[in-house]
Amino acid sequence: MRTVKAKRDEDVVLPIEVALAPRGRGVARLHRRPLWRAMGALEMLPRWSGTAGALLFLSATLGYALVLGGHGRMVSESLTSAAGFEIAAVKLSGQRETTEFEILEALEIQRGSSLALFDASAARERLARIPWIETVSVQKLYPGTLQVSIAEREAYALWQRGDRLSVIDATGQVISDEVDGRYANLLMLIGHGAQKRGVEIIDDLAAVPQLRPRVRAARLVSSRRWDLLLENGVTVRLPEDGVARALADVAQMDAETGLLSRDITAVDVRLPDRVVVRLTDEAAMRRNAKAGRAGRRSSGART
Secondary structure, X not given: OOOHHHHHHHOOOOHHHHHHOOOOOOOOHHHOOOHHHOOHHHHHOOXXXXXXXXXXXXXXXXXXXXXXXXXXXXXXXXXXXXXXXXXXXEEEEOOOOOOHHHHHHHHOOOOOOEOOOOOHHHHHHHHHOOOOEEEEEEEEEOOOEEEEEEEEOOOOEEEEEOOEEEEEXXXXXXXXXXXXXXXXXXXXXXXXXXXXXXXXXXXXXXXXXXXXXXXXXXXXXXXXXEEEEEOOOOEEEOOOOOHHHHHHHHHHHHXXXXXXXXXXXXXXXXXXXXXXXXXXXXXXXXXXXXXXXXXXXHXXXXX
């Protein structure tokens, strides 16, 4: 026969039994606790943790879907721009030959572009492809300004090969094929290979400033020597070596006798001991006619 105490102990319901009790039997449903609350540390979680977890899961799912669909960048741009980091101004400095349109096109800035997500390194690479630009710096000035500083190549000479004319720098690299009146004072280098040796003749001409303004072009002959083409049509044929000395001699003769302003087509200073001058056809005819008259007079005097 069971005692009253034993019977009373049998009526005690443990928490785990409450959780596992089938519906409609045992402890009333309102008094049950979830199983996960009755099992250790999980019982300490706040009641709203389930809702937070569900929202976090939905957010992660939505983010993954945006990235997978290629819309992540657009959403990030919109969010950061709305937070005050939209590119509102672009400050340019150093450009002379490069147009603002070329620069802005290379930057690829759209309406609503975010400064925080703007790829400055990629922008520098695109700008460096513009022929006139030698070096470029792209800086972000938060919250919404982009600073672009440019150093351009210097137009050094013109280079003609066949019918094509280009602006080149001192190294001979082509800068642009668009040549206009801005470059009229630059020396024209003619011939293949002339662009690489232009520094030689330009430096030699710089030593005779009284002659340089009259030189329109320098033509490289057989990759060995130069012919100077003057603005009045006279050609000065220079030697392969001793160019500086030959130019000084021509400048001196011109100062003393006006050699380059006479009726001549060419001055040949390739020989070290003499200067050969070629007259124009009209001047040669006049000289021959004058020599013929002088010969007839001399013949008449002897008879």
